Amino acid sequence: MEIPDIVVGRLPIYLRALSHLESIGQTVTSSHEMGNALGISSAQIRKDLSHFGEFGKQGTGYQVKYLVDQLRRILKVGADWDIAIVGAGDLGRALANYNGFADRGFRIRAIFDSDPRRIGQTHGGHVVQDARDIGRVLPELGIRLAMVAVPAAAAQLVADHLVAAGVQGILNYAPINILVPEGVQVQYIDPVVHLQRMTFYLEAPTPNPVTG
Amino acid sequence: MEIPDIVVGRLPIYLRALSHLESIGQTVTSSHEMGNALGISSAQIRKDLSHFGEFGKQGTGYQVKYLVDQLRRILKVGADWDIAIVGAGDLGRALANYNGFADRGFRIRAIFDSDPRRIGQTHGGHVVQDARDIGRVLPELGIRLAMVAVPAAAAQLVADHLVAAGVQGILNYAPINILVPEGVQVQYIDPVVHLQRMTFYLEAPTPNPVTG
DNA sequence: TAGATTGTTAATCGATTAACAATC
DNA sequence: TAGATTGTTAATCGATTAACAATC
Structure with a gap:
C-alpha cells in the first residue's frame, strides 16, 4: 500500500x-x-x-x-457522495434526520427497512422503501455507500444485498463483524466497543448492594 | 504504559x-x-x-x-456501569432506546437536555432532566460515564460540566475534539470520519449533471 | 534581520509476524 | 500416537519522533 x-x-x-x-x-x-x-x-x-x-x-x-x-x-469529498441507510429503527431514523452530513461531503438519498409498518414512513424527507428493492434502487440512483442500522442478526444478509447492488463502502452500526468481498470497504461503529475501551482504564464499579 | x-x-x-x-x-x-x-x-x-x-x-x-x-x-465490564446521556435529540433518544447496552456491561441511568421542550419527556424509560442538574444528579447516582450527543458548539461546555461532576469517561458523538483533564478518558464517534476513511479508497463520484 | 515553522532525514521506538517447542 | 494449537521468542516490519536545514 x-x-x-x-x-x-x-x-x-x-x-x-x-x-x-x-x-x-x-x-x-x-x-x-x-x-x-x-x-x-x-x-x-x-x-x-x-x-x-x-x-x-x-x-x-x-x-x-x-x-x-x-x-x-x-x-474525495469534493463532490457529494450519495448514501443509503438500511434500517429505519431509532438509529436509522436519527441518521436520516441528522443534518451533519450535507456540508461534509455526503447526502442521504434513500432509506430502507423490511418491516411493513415502517415502509412508507417519512424520515428526514425520505420515504422508507422496502429493503427487497435495494437491488433495484441503488443501481438506479448510483449509490455506492451505505450505512447499516439493522439488528446484528440481519447485518450480514443486508451487507450481501448491498454488495450485490454495487455498494463499495459500508458503515456498519450493527454490533457484529461482517464479511465482504475484497475491495469493499467496511467501517464499524459500536458504542459499546468504545465504552469498553474506556472502562479498561478505570476502576471497576462497586455493585450497589441496594439497586444491584 | x-x-x-x-x-x-x-x-x-x-x-x-x-x-x-x-x-x-x-x-x-x-x-x-x-x-x-x-x-x-x-x-x-x-x-x-x-x-x-x-x-x-x-x-x-x-x-x-x-x-x-x-x-x-x-x-471491567463484569458488573454494570451506569451511564448518563447528554442530549435528547434524535441521537440521544436513539441511544436511550437502544437495547444493546444492558447485556454488554452498561446501563443507561439518566438523560439530560437543556431545551425546556425536551425536559420532562420520557425516552427508554428515562425522564429527560435539566442539563443544569448534571452536577447534582451524577454524583448522587455515582455515574462515571457519559455519552455526549449535543451540537458541536455545546460539546466542550458539556464535557467540562461532566468532568466537574466526576465523570471519568466520555463518549463524544459531537463532531468536534474536546479537551479534558489528564486521566479522563475520551472516545469519539463521528460517522462522517468513518465515511471519509472509506471514500479515500474509492473513485471520486462524478457529479450528476441533472441532480447536481 | 530575527523568529517561526515547514518538510524531511535518520534514529528510535513499538507492533506485527513467522516459527517452533511444548503439550493437549 | 498423530494432529492440532497454544504461548513465546526473535526477527521483521512499520510508525513515530527528534532534530535541523531551508526559507518564509
Whole structure:
C-alpha cells in the first residue's frame, strides 16, 4: 500500500479540526496548533501531510482554507457522495434526520427497512422503501455507500444485498463483524466497543448492594 | 504504559466476536477461527491475549465461555456501569432506546437536555432532566460515564460540566475534539470520519449533471 | 534581520509476524 | 500416537519522533 491506512485514518480528523477553524474565522494555523488541539505531535501532522504534497509555508504555517480544500480533494469529498441507510429503527431514523452530513461531503438519498409498518414512513424527507428493492434502487440512483442500522442478526444478509447492488463502502452500526468481498470497504461503529475501551482504564464499579 | 493502547482497543472486538459464538452455541474456538472472522492474524490474537495470562489449551484452543468471562473481567465490564446521556435529540433518544447496552456491561441511568421542550419527556424509560442538574444528579447516582450527543458548539461546555461532576469517561458523538483533564478518558464517534476513511479508497463520484 | 515553522532525514521506538517447542 | 494449537521468542516490519536545514 502506498499511503499507510493509519495515516488515511487521521486525515478526516485533521479535516474536521481545520473546518472548525475555518468556521470560527481563523485563516492560518500551524502543525503545532493543530497538534495541541488534537493531542497529536506536530511532527506527525507534518509527516502525514507530506505524503500528499507540500501545503504550508516555512515561518507561516498553513492557510486553513487551502488545506481544507486539499484534504477534501485527497479524501474525495469534493463532490457529494450519495448514501443509503438500511434500517429505519431509532438509529436509522436519527441518521436520516441528522443534518451533519450535507456540508461534509455526503447526502442521504434513500432509506430502507423490511418491516411493513415502517415502509412508507417519512424520515428526514425520505420515504422508507422496502429493503427487497435495494437491488433495484441503488443501481438506479448510483449509490455506492451505505450505512447499516439493522439488528446484528440481519447485518450480514443486508451487507450481501448491498454488495450485490454495487455498494463499495459500508458503515456498519450493527454490533457484529461482517464479511465482504475484497475491495469493499467496511467501517464499524459500536458504542459499546468504545465504552469498553474506556472502562479498561478505570476502576471497576462497586455493585450497589441496594439497586444491584 | 503496561499494556499497549492498541491491544486494549482490540479486546472489545474479541469479546464481541466471542459473545457471538457463545450466543450461537459454540463452546470452543481457536485463534485461527477468530482471526478468520475478524480479519486479524492468529498470531496477533494470541499475542494480545498473552499480555493478560494463558487462556487456551494446546491442541484444543479456547473455551468460549471462559474467554468471554476473562475478557469481561479484564475490560471491567463484569458488573454494570451506569451511564448518563447528554442530549435528547434524535441521537440521544436513539441511544436511550437502544437495547444493546444492558447485556454488554452498561446501563443507561439518566438523560439530560437543556431545551425546556425536551425536559420532562420520557425516552427508554428515562425522564429527560435539566442539563443544569448534571452536577447534582451524577454524583448522587455515582455515574462515571457519559455519552455526549449535543451540537458541536455545546460539546466542550458539556464535557467540562461532566468532568466537574466526576465523570471519568466520555463518549463524544459531537463532531468536534474536546479537551479534558489528564486521566479522563475520551472516545469519539463521528460517522462522517468513518465515511471519509472509506471514500479515500474509492473513485471520486462524478457529479450528476441533472441532480447536481 | 530575527523568529517561526515547514518538510524531511535518520534514529528510535513499538507492533506485527513467522516459527517452533511444548503439550493437549 | 498423530494432529492440532497454544504461548513465546526473535526477527521483521512499520510508525513515530527528534532534530535541523531551508526559507518564509
